[in-house]
Amino acid sequence: MHFALITKILGILLMVFSFTMAPPVAIAYWYNDGSEMAFLAAFAVIFLLGLGMWLPVWRHRAELQTRDGFLVVTLFWTVLGVIGGIPFLFNPALDISITDAVFESVSGLTTTGATVLSGLDALPKSLLFYRQQLQWLGGMGIIVLAIAILPMLGVGGMQLYKAETPGPMKEAKLTPRIAETAKALWFLYVAFTILCAVLYRAAGMDWFDAVAHSFSTISTGGFSTHDASMAHFDSPTIDMIASLFILIGAMSFTLHFAAFRSRSLRAYVLDPEFRFFIGLLTIYITMVAVGLWVYDHYHHNAGTTLRHAIFQVMSFSTGTGLTSTNMAAWPTYVLYFLVLTSFIGGCAGSTGGGMKVIRSALVFHHSLRELRRLIYPSGVFAVGFGNRSTDDRVLQAVWGFVGVYIMLAVIFTMIFIMTGLDPGTALATSAASLNNVGQGIAGVASGFGDITDFAKWMMCFAMLLGRLEVFTMLVLFMPLFWRQ
Amino acid sequence: MHFALITKILGILLMVFSFTMAPPVAIAYWYNDGSEMAFLAAFAVIFLLGLGMWLPVWRHRAELQTRDGFLVVTLFWTVLGVIGGIPFLFNPALDISITDAVFESVSGLTTTGATVLSGLDALPKSLLFYRQQLQWLGGMGIIVLAIAILPMLGVGGMQLYKAETPGPMKEAKLTPRIAETAKALWFLYVAFTILCAVLYRAAGMDWFDAVAHSFSTISTGGFSTHDASMAHFDSPTIDMIASLFILIGAMSFTLHFAAFRSRSLRAYVLDPEFRFFIGLLTIYITMVAVGLWVYDHYHHNAGTTLRHAIFQVMSFSTGTGLTSTNMAAWPTYVLYFLVLTSFIGGCAGSTGGGMKVIRSALVFHHSLRELRRLIYPSGVFAVGFGNRSTDDRVLQAVWGFVGVYIMLAVIFTMIFIMTGLDPGTALATSAASLNNVGQGIAGVASGFGDITDFAKWMMCFAMLLGRLEVFTMLVLFMPLFWRQ
Numbered sequence: 001m002h003f004a005l006i007t008k009i010l011g012i013l014l015m016v017f018s019f020t021m022a023p024p025v026a027i028a029y030w031y032n033d034g035s036e037m038a039f040l041a042a043f044a045v046i047f048l049l050g051l052g053m054w055l056p057v058w059r060h061r062a063e064l065q066t067r068d069g070f071l072v073v074t075l076f077w078t079v080l081g082v083i084g085g086i087p088f089l090f091n092p093a094l095d096i097s098i099t100d101a102v103f104e105s106v107s108g109l110t111t112t113g114a115t116v117l118s119g120l121d122a123l124p125k126s127l128l129f130y131r132q133q134l135q136w137l138g139g140m141g142i143i144v145l146a147i148a149i150l151p152m153l154g155v156g157g158m159q160l161y162k163a164e165t166p167g168p169m170k171e172a173k174l175t176p177r178i179a180e181t182a183k184a185l186w187f188l189y190v191a192f193t194i195l196c197a198v199l200y201r202a203a204g205m206d207w208f209d210a211v212a213h214s215f216s217t218i219s220t221g222g223f224s225t226h227d228a229s230m231a232h233f234d235s236p237t238i239d240m241i242a243s244l245f246i247l248i249g250a251m252s253f254t255l256h257f258a259a260f261r262s263r264s265l266r267a268y269v270l271d272p273e274f275r276f277f278i279g280l281l282t283i284y285i286t287m288v289a290v291g292l293w294v295y296d297h298y299h300h301n302a303g304t305t306l307r308h309a310i311f312q313v314m315s316f317s318t319g320t321g322l323t324s325t326n327m328a329a330w331p332t333y334v335l336y337f338l339v340l341t342s343f344i345g346g347c348a349g350s351t352g353g354g355m356k357v358i359r360s361a362l363v364f365h366h367s368l369r370e371l372r373r374l375i376y377p378s379g380v381f382a383v384g385f386g387n388r389s390t391d392d393r394v395l396q397a398v399w400g401f402v403g404v405y406i407m408l409a410v411i412f413t414m415i416f417i418m419t420g421l422d423p424g425t426a427l428a429t430s431a432a433s434l435n436n437v438g439q440g441i442a443g444v445a446s447g448f449g450d451i452t453d454f455a456k457w458m459m460c461f462a463m464l465l466g467r468l469e470v471f472t473m474l475v476l477f478m479p480l481f482w483r484q
Numbered sequence: 485m486h487f488a489l490i491t492k493i494l495g496i497l498l499m500v501f502s503f504t505m506a507p508p509v510a511i512a513y514w515y516n517d518g519s520e521m522a523f524l525a526a527f528a529v530i531f532l533l534g535l536g537m538w539l540p541v542w543r544h545r546a547e548l549q550t551r552d553g554f555l556v557v558t559l560f561w562t563v564l565g566v567i568g569g570i571p572f573l574f575n576p577a578l579d580i581s582i583t584d585a586v587f588e589s590v591s592g593l594t595t596t597g598a599t600v601l602s603g604l605d606a607l608p609k610s611l612l613f614y615r616q617q618l619q620w621l622g623g624m625g626i627i628v629l630a631i632a633i634l635p636m637l638g639v640g641g642m643q644l645y646k647a648e649t650p651g652p653m654k655e656a657k658l659t660p661r662i663a664e665t666a667k668a669l670w671f672l673y674v675a676f677t678i679l680c681a682v683l684y685r686a687a688g689m690d691w692f693d694a695v696a697h698s699f700s701t702i703s704t705g706g707f708s709t710h711d712a713s714m715a716h717f718d719s720p721t722i723d724m725i726a727s728l729f730i731l732i733g734a735m736s737f738t739l740h741f742a743a744f745r746s747r748s749l750r751a752y753v754l755d756p757e758f759r760f761f762i763g764l765l766t767i768y769i770t771m772v773a774v775g776l777w778v779y780d781h782y783h784h785n786a787g788t789t790l791r792h793a794i795f796q797v798m799s800f801s802t803g804t805g806l807t808s809t810n811m812a813a814w815p816t817y818v819l820y821f822l823v824l825t826s827f828i829g830g831c832a833g834s835t836g837g838g839m840k841v842i843r844s845a846l847v848f849h850h851s852l853r854e855l856r857r858l859i860y861p862s863g864v865f866a867v868g869f870g871n872r873s874t875d876d877r878v879l880q881a882v883w884g885f886v887g888v889y890i891m892l893a894v895i896f897t898m899i900f901i902m903t904g905l906d907p908g909t910a911l912a913t914s915a916a917s918l919n920n921v922g923q924g925i926a927g928v929a930s931g932f933g934d935i936t937d938f939a940k941w942m943m944c945f946a947m948l949l950g951r952l953e954v955f956t957m958l959v960l961f962m963p964l965f966w967r968q
């Protein structure tokens with residue numbers, strides 16, 4: 001392990017991160033909301049911290065090895081998560097504990113969007129902007145992590161799958177160098193963000209809210225500048241725009257890149273994961289709409305029922321967590337159904353949460369194959385997507401991932417029960433954090449401010465695990481990893 | 485599909501089953517409890533039903549094919565489950581709906597032990613005996629099903645695993661003919677039952693209770709003749725005997741046979757599944773005892789804490805469901821932990837429930853291997869038990885099984901939420917039925933009499949699915965199965 005090199009990288013990271021205090025400082029001046037000194041102080045502290053780490057080792061040169069990658073990636077998110085809490089601590093408008101500050105920061109960066117704050121509407125604009133910006137930056141990080149870094153590390157079986165992908169994906173094969181990949185992906189990410197913000201503005205938001213919500217929409221983050229989230233605007237048009245950009249955020253950015261390069265939507269139509277995803281969303285929306293209808297939640301108003309069914313399915317299943325209505329009053333069955341959909345989550349290579357559509361689809365197809373094999377024991381049934389079949393090694397990696405993921409969900413649920421939550425709320429808390437949804441139901445429907453500090457730290461752990469596709473972080477707990 | 489042949493087999497089955505009314509009739513006379521005519525009527529109806537099925541096709545001869553096996557096995561348990569409800573319907577001491585009668589019968593035969601009856605202590609002895617006998621017969625059926633029939637059908641990946649087993653299992657390779665296998669296994673089953681009954685009697689039960697409880701102990705069934713279950717006797721000795729015979733029932737009967745043939749306990753010591761099982765039980769007991777201790781449930785009385793921790797772990801994790809104490813008052817965390825252990829369940833080839841220890845162990849080892857593979861991508865890590873490694877085909881079958889099983893648990897939980905149960909109770913109900921535990925917690929801690937009729941039928945379906953290792957029944961829902 002190259003500890004000096006890793007320290008150097010983290011030092012640079014912190015110095016770069018410190019400059020992200022600039023937009024909040026500018027906004028604090030503009031709105032004169034009294035937070036400018038707090039953000040400047042945070043800038044100074046974070047920059048000096050980074051400098052302090054970088055200086056003693058800045059001459060150190062070495063090549064990172066694959067194995068260092070696990071540590072760097074995990075530290076990257078853990079350290080930024082903790083340090084990102086400083087502006088919350090320093091802000092004069094908040095009286096917040098260290099636990100809550102770190103929670104809010106980790107929740108932002110991992111694009112989870114769970115919050116311990118209430119009375120958002122009354123907070124300084126600059127602080128609200130900082131929260132949204134955390135999610136947007138987190139989203140940028142996740143795309144590069146999922147598309148360029150984790151496959152290099154071999155996490156979750158996707159590298160094998162994508163590597164042998166013929167068709168649209170292969171054409172779109174991104175240049176292997178992380179920097180190049182990142183630039184191409186970020187260009188799209190920024191473009192989508194601007195488009196989303198402009199549309200929000202056109203639909204009636206003011207510029208501040210439009211930009212702020214574009215940040216947490218494309219990143220499937222889910223933070224809002226209002227306690228009521230999207231229900232604050234109560235606009236079907238805004239809900240539709242949000243649904244569209246949530247969908248874009250929850251799709252593979254490799255796919256966006258392929259479509260962009262070919263200047264055609266054909267790539268989308270041909271992509272098997274995307275098609276499966278659309279199929280799933282259709283089923284989800286039908287189930288939720290029927291559920292709301294049967295329980296007569298919106299007095300059999302088809303338009304309202306469908307509007308909120310579509311929005312909440314898009315928001316919950318992808319792990320975004322924005323709300324267009326008082327979801328806490330929805331029927332229990334519908335709520336837990338939404339919680340389940342979040343385990344499947346968005347597409348691989350997106351900002352979405354959960355286990356990812358492609359893994360769920362492979363696991364589903366494989367289970368069907370086992371049933372077919374019972375009927376024709378010597379038959380050959382391929383598992384795969386579209387015309388492709390998947391080799392056994394990929395299936396093993398995917399099953400390993402899914403198995404570990406479910407075990408973790410169960411373990412976190414047990415832990416949350418131990419901290420005093422009822423079983424239903426504990427499951428919701430586990431899903432909200434591990435799947436990076438952020439929106440709770442039942443006992444945590446209105447936020448996580450009331451759970452114990454221990455539960456909050458456990459949620460931070462779960463959010464990071466979920467965001468880092470669990471294996472990245474879990475290998476660090478294996479003695480084998482540290483053996484030379 | 486040989487429908488005539490299948491009808492013939494079911495007809496014979498019903499005629500044979502009708503004779504199992506004989507012991508209850510004898511007991512009804514002995515205790516003069518007023519049920520003899522009801523059981524005689526049930527005998528007549530069931531016998532004539534069987535005769536009516538058998539007569540038109542009795543000349544029909546054909547060889548059963550593997551594919552018929554799925555249908556025969558499923559019909560066997562479904563038809564017996566329904567028909568076994570007749571004695572409940574006819575009994576003058578009960579005023580019971582058809583739903584409840586079938587529920588009680590299916591719950592008995594599948595060795596689930598969930599009950600809709602209350603006031604057991606006041607019921608006719610003959611009826612109580614009939615319930616216990618259902619479980620005992622169910623246990624006999626399950627052993628043969630799990631060891632001789634399902635492997636032939638290729639369900640759940642165990643056939644592949646066992647086929648390549650060197651060591652103690654191979655030596656004990658049972659004769660492939662079902663009848664021979666059945667005889668050998670049943671001999672052991674009967675011997676264990678007698679031993680258990682004698683020990684119960686020696687520990688203070690009367691003969692009736694001793695036999696009745698030996699039936700539901702060795703079959704890991706869990707029915708009792710008392711509302712308070714084993715807590716009625718409040719005897720540490722009886723608890724210990726029960727724990728021992730629950731363990732025996734939840735171990736592979738192939739393994740018992742190997743030990744019996746070699747007249748040595750070496751087979752047990754060498755068996756990797758049994759060793760893993762003992763390891764799991766030790767962990768469970770520790771967790772539960774610590775949980776009870778921390779929550780100060782038994783006023784820090786170490787003896788009482790350990791006694792009930794051992795008994796309830798043995799009873800719940802194996803899917804037996806007898807209770808030695810008022811478990812409903814236990815801390816929530818401990819209760820849901822027990823629910824989770826029941827998903828792993830007993831060993832393959834036992835009367836125990838759940839996914840089975842060997843599958844859980846393979847899945848666990850495989851997940852660990854995937855983590856190791858991240859660290860050494862080109863390393864070769866075998867997944868297996870003891871010295872054996874497992875080929876990929878077995879892993880695939882096992883993962884397919886585990887995946888489908890968990891999906892079913894989730895779907896049933898959602899269904900039970902839809903019928904109005906709270907999420908925690910719904911999960912407990914799903915586990916109690918699918919894992920064939922029978923003992924509920926939370927809202928169904930004292931039985932299933934109050935859930936809706938629809939929920940009861942769903943439980944029957946789940947009990948049968950669980951008992952038939954899910955795939956046996958699920959293939960029947962595939963169009964491919966019915967295609968010629």
Ligand SMILES: [K+]
Binds near residue numbers: 111220221222436
């Ligand atoms: K989110």
Ligand SMILES: [K+]
Binds near residue numbers: 595
């Ligand atoms: K049972």
